[in-house]
Amino acid sequence: MSLHAVRPWREIQRRKSRQIMVGRVPVGGDAPISVQTMTNTDTSDVKATLDQIIRAADVGADIVRVSTPDEDSTRALREITRESPVPIVADIHFHYKRAIEAAEAGAACLRINPGNIGDAKRVAEVVRAAKDHGCSIRIGVNAGSLERHLLEKYAEPCPAAMVESGLDHIKLLQDHDFHEFKISVKASDVFLAAAAYQQLADATDAPIHLGITEAGGLMSGTIKSAIGMGNLLWMGIGDTIRVSLSADPVEEVKVGFEILKSLGLRHRGVNIISCPSCARQGFDVIKTVETLEKRLEHVKTPMSLSIIGCVVNGPGEALMTDVGFTGGGAGNGMVYLAGKQSHRMSNDQMIDHIVEQVEAKAAEIEARDKAAAKAAE
Numbered sequence: 001m002s003l004h005a006v007r008p009w010r011e012i013q014r015r016k017s018r019q020i021m022v023g024r025v026p027v028g029g030d031a032p033i034s035v036q037t038m039t040n041t042d043t044s045d046v047k048a049t050l051d052q053i054i055r056a057a058d059v060g061a062d063i064v065r066v067s068t069p070d071e072d073s074t075r076a077l078r079e080i081t082r083e084s085p086v087p088i089v090a091d092i093h094f095h096y097k098r099a100i101e102a103a104e105a106g107a108a109c110l111r112i113n114p115g116n117i118g119d120a121k122r123v124a125e126v127v128r129a130a131k132d133h134g135c136s137i138r139i140g141v142n143a144g145s146l147e148r149h150l151l152e153k154y155a156e157p158c159p160a161a162m163v164e165s166g167l168d169h170i171k172l173l174q175d176h177d178f179h180e181f182k183i184s185v186k187a188s189d190v191f192l193a194a195a196a197y198q199q200l201a202d203a204t205d206a207p208i209h210l211g212i213t214e215a216g217g218l219m220s221g222t223i224k225s226a227i228g229m230g231n232l233l234w235m236g237i238g239d240t241i242r243v244s245l246s247a248d249p250v251e252e253v254k255v256g257f258e259i260l261k262s263l264g265l266r267h268r269g270v271n272i273i274s275c276p277s278c279a280r281q282g283f284d285v286i287k288t289v290e291t292l293e294k295r296l297e298h299v300k301t302p303m304s305l306s307i308i309g310c311v312v313n314g315p316g317e318a319l320m321t322d323v324g325f326t327g328g329g330a331g332n333g334m335v336y337l338a339g340k341q342s343h344r345m346s347n348d349q350m351i352d353h354i355v356e357q358v359e360a361k362a363a364e365i366e367a368r369d370k371a372a373a374k375a376a377e
């Protein structure tokens with residue numbers, strides 16, 4: 001029985017959207033919310049770009065976007081899409097020819113606003129290329145680059161202007177009988193983005209790509225994204241997400257998963273529950289959690305681990321986690337397995353021991369899931 005069935009106050013009703021495919025990754029409908037990032041290498045440097053894509057995929061990225069501003073980039077894209085472990089979205093701004101080249105080079109999706117690429121003939125050519133090569137399209141409205149006529153109509157970037165822009169781009173695709181699209185209405189201002197996304201969610205059934213754009217550095221951008229995207233996800237809005245940070249794309253993916261994990265929308269790897277520590281701690285909680293985060297990065301199985309400094313909160317938290325450790329006294333603490341006290345362990349051996357316990361639990365969960373899947377066949 002899922003946690004949501006037992007505790008209905010955890011439940012999030014996801015908005016019903018159409019499903020499209022980004023390569024082999026479904027987006028929308030009942031598909032898991034996918035996590036994206038974007039490379040920041042020179043795309044024509046195939047090795048550096050692929051290295052970054054592979055590092056992002058290793059920490060869970062489902063889809064990676066690559067900027068294709070010139071012909072060198074779209075040329076490089078051919079090898080990148082061939083070698084990439086995940087579908088690639090080609091980011092195009094104005095030049096329709098780059099979009100056609102990217103589709104021919106194996107991009108799974110084009111990020112392009114059809115209203116920005118010129119006359120109807122050009123839009124038709126891009127749509128044809130997308131159809132011929134099985135590409136989907138992301139319409140990406142950004143508060144910072146709204147069309148002039150909308151700025152004149154609304155005086156400033158506002159939710160209604162952003163949604164109108166998005167619907168205008170959608171109409172251009174629908175007029176060409178193209179329906180494999182998703183859409184974003186990003187802003188760096190959390191209030192603006194959240195309001196625009198809410199209005200968009202009511203105005204279309206297209207899958208929604210969530211993002212707070214230019215959110216900032218690792219710390220401030222994470223907080224902004226967690227507030228903005230977290231609220232929307234909590235309302236059930238969002239089918240795929242990208243956290244935009246002035247940081248390594250790997251960090252964007254990790255933050256994306258943490259946001260989804262904290263809302264119970266997606267699980268990957270070990271969810272560590274730890275206390276802030278205080279004078280009561282029986283061991284160095286902060287250092288231990290830092291070390292465990294690194295030592296457990298390789299575990300992809302969704303599971304939980306509580307690391308709590310003392311008995312004030314330790315047993316209670318351990319009740320709800322797969323593996324737990326609670327500081328005691330006299331240089332040792334209590335190990336909990338599946339919420340129950342199991343055995344004592346000395347503080348100086350606890351890290352290796354917890355890693356072993358987590359790996360064993362992960363193997364047990366994997367075996368159980370495999371057996372359940374087989375039984376359901």
Ligand code: SF4
Pocket residue numbers: 275276277278279280281282308309310311312313314
């Ligand atoms: S659980 Fe114990 S050690 Fe951790 S913050 Fe609370 S009182 Fe302090």
